[in-house]
Amino acid sequence: MAQEDHVAGDKAQNDTAKQKKPTSAYRQLRRKFAKTRLRAPLVWLNHRNLSPHDVFAAAYPKSGSTWVRFVLFEILSGLPAGFKSINQLMTTVGRHDTGLRSLPGGGRLISTHEQYRKDYHRAIYVVRDARDVLLSEFAFLKALDYFRGDLDKFISTFLFTCGSAYGYGPWQRHVSSWLDSPIAGTGNLLVVRYEDVRQDPVLWFGRMTEFLRVNADREKIKLAVENNSIQKMREKEDREPVRASIKGRFVRTGAVRGWVSQLSPAQVRLIEEHTGSALLRLGYPLSSQLNAESETGFGADRRVDDRHAGTDLLAAENRPSK
Numbered sequence: 498m499a500q501e502d503h504v505a506g507d508k509a510q511n512d513t514a515k516q517k518k519p520t521s522a523y524r525q526l527r528r529k530f531a532k533t534r535l536r537a538p539l540v541w542l543n544h545r546n547l548s549p550h551d552v553f554a555a556a557y558p559k560s561g562s563t564w565v566r567f568v569l570f571e572i573l574s575g576l577p578a579g580f581k582s583i584n585q586l587m588t589t590v591g592r593h594d595t596g597l598r599s600l601p602g603g604g605r606l607i608s609t610h611e612q613y614r615k616d617y618h619r620a621i622y623v624v625r626d627a628r629d630v631l632l633s634e635f636a637f638l639k640a641l642d643y644f645r646g647d648l649d650k651f652i653s654t655f656l657f658t659c660g661s662a663y664g665y666g667p668w669q670r671h672v673s674s675w676l677d678s679p680i681a682g683t684g685n686l687l688v689v690r691y692e693d694v695r696q697d698p699v700l701w702f703g704r705m706t707e708f709l710r711v712n713a714d715r716e717k718i719k720l721a722v723e724n725n726s727i728q729k730m731r732e733k734e735d736r737e738p739v740r741a742s743i744k745g746r747f748v749r750t751g752a753v754r755g756w757v758s759q760l761s762p763a764q765v766r767l768i769e770e771h772t773g774s775a776l777l778r779l780g781y782p783l784s785s786q787l788n789a790e791s792e793t794g795f796g797a798d799r800r801v802d803d804r805h806a807g808t809d810l811l812a813a814e815n816r817p818s819k
Contacts, residue, residue: 536664543591544616550604552709553590553620557671558610559633560625561691564725566608568702571721572713573599573606578725579733601710610665612674618685621705622675625691626781627668627772628756628765631655652764656771669775676778688815690779692753698722757787 554569556562567578570587574597586597589608596605609617635651638644644651656667665671680686687708694701699718706713723729756765765784769776773783782790 540611540614544614546594547607547616548602548604549618550600550602551593551619552600552604552606553617554606554608554623555613555617555620555675556610556623557625557630557665557668559630559637560623561694562608562610562623564727564730565621565623565689565691565694565705566606567725567730568698568718568721569606569705569709570597571724572702572706572718573597573709573711578721579736599711606709612666612671613678613680615679617678618680620675620680620685621687621689621708623689623691623694624672624779626754626756627776628760628768629752629754630668631768632756632759649764652767656768667771669772672775672779682815686815688779695753 554562554566556565563583566583566587570576570578570583574586576582576586584592585595587606587608588596590611593605593607596607598605600606631652634655635644635648638651644654646654656669658667666674675681675686676688678686687705689701689705699715699722702718702722703713703715706718760768762784769783776783
């Protein structure tokens with residue numbers, strides 16, 4: 498039965514590819530519009546009709562937020578997560594009128610890729626190593642025909658200009674906007690590293706549900722995590738292809754430190770020159786530190802230390818200030 502479903506999914510994906518292009522004239526126009534000064538009023542319009550009980554699931558694009566939303570959707574709703582159900586019930590800001598009111602007080606969990614705004618009173622902010630984010634975003638935009646240059650050109654876009662297809666700003670500025678926001682250190686911002694969630698998902702989704710003030714037992718969380726593994730999310734993408742599926746995959750490998758084998762030393766140096774302070778603030782070691790670990794032979798032990806260091810740093814970021 499599973500094999501038949503997979504074959505059916507492949508057929509659906511192939512049929513979709515024949516009917517659709519990775520992008521449309523409207524989406525291309527929207528992307529260009531997002532890089533102009535006219536973007537500001539559109540963003541303002543998207544943030545109307547919010548409730549003080551709403552909580553935001555915030556992240557820079559390609560930081561693992563889709564996976565986090567899939568798991569949280571199953572925990573909060575008790576329904577199986579899929580691309581259609583997520584887009585209809587756990588929506589992005591601007592489409593939140595139809596969002597599932599699953600939080601205390603009738604609040605919704607609303608997804609956003611924006612930098613911090615005063616509209617955000619309570620949020621989970623998911624971060625990921627910028628070097629992996631960059632590679633994932635590059636592959637995604639190439640699949641959508643949104644970017645046609647090479648990786649070196651994209652690195653400059655990522656670091657110095659809009660950073661993404663829709664003008665969310667350079668990664669390092671996005672991170673700083675949240676970590677230095679008025680809600681940071683107040684108990685209303687939970688900063689979560691994607692890599693930590695991958696390492697111990699039951700623990701971290703437990704912390705997220707606690708932050709959302711929702712009761713969820715360990716077995717419920719564990720089942721939601723199992724239902725949304727990388728392989729199972731790829732199967733869901735096969736059944737419900739999205740535009741990025743036409744020339745590649747929306748759900749990629751979710752690699753941790755994939756950048757080590759995919760970026761040149763010169764590319765890494767340029768990226769770290771501009772994102773290094775934010776990386777260190779979040780507990781991500783720089784390449785020079787990793788190289789030193791390799792030379793001393795303590796790499797495996799230090800990887801464990803890195804996880805603890807990152808957790809300690811985030812604990813400091815998440816701890817309410819006195």
